[in-house]
Amino acid sequence: SxxxxxxxxxxxxxxxxxxxxxxxxxxxxxxxxxxxxxxxxxxxxxxxxxxxxVSEDIVEDIYIFSQYFRNSRISNSLPFYLIDMLNKVDIKGIDKEVNRLFNAVQNIKNSDQKNLLESIMPWILQIEEEKILWQNFKDGYVDDVKNKIKLFNKSKHKTSANIVVKTLKKILDIKET
Structure with a gap:
């Protein structure tokens, strides 16, 4: 304010x-x-x-990436459009968002921002793994996805948004363990 x-x-x-x-x-x-x-x-x-x-060529990518790490006590931890997609289990919207985040991460990885990249690499790798998990779900490997979600829950480098895992848990009716 x-x-x-x-x-x-x-x-x-x-x-x-x-x-x-x-x-x-x-x-x-x-x-x-x-x-x-x-x-x-x-x-x-x-x-x-x-x-x-950072350099101008990755400003939008860093902005996209940052939207998945909004740990705030004064605002929503996710943008409203993501909250809405998750609540509605909007598969098309979530798919678009997963690809948007993945593409942003690839652009960041290909940038010359070495110090930044070193700092965020564990989360970049996690996002890449989530993209694979999402693709496996879309390809119908449901049993494999269910098993891998348990591992994702234990990861210390997940995003605060964690949209892939949250969506898959809801769709596949996976309870917290």
Whole structure:
């Protein structure tokens, strides 16, 4: 809100992650907000913050990637359109989204952003595995998918969105263990 200071705010705390390269996006975005809260425009300014950290050719890809890691106490952890797709089990929409994320990840992998890539590689590999899992589901390998979902639940590098596993658990009626 541009009105935080008007409401007797005494301070704001940012908590960068242990992954410095990824923390740069949030810190750059917040610095734009702190500089002029009245003109801050969320998504557009976040893309500007991304551009201040990486080359222009992967700004949109980093933005797409970041949408799957929105661990926030002040907003939804997922964009509304993803929440809607998951609730409706919109297979076509989810398929499009899985491919969109996978393509973004491939572009990031092919970029020259070596430090960033090193920082996020475990999640990139997880997203690639989720893409394979999704394709196996679409190809009808249901038993194999059910077995692999158990392994995905134990992964420490899943996205907070985790749309593939959430969708497949719902479709295949897999209960938490």
């Amino acid at each position: 541009p009105y935080l200071c008007e409401n007797h705010l005494e301070g704001i705390v940012l908590n960068p992650m242990d992954r410095w390269e990824v923390s740069k996006f949030t810190l750059a975005s917040f610095s734009q907000y702190a500089f002029n809260a009245n003109s801050f425009r969320g998504r557009d300014d976040f893309k500007k913050a991304i551009l201040s950290v």
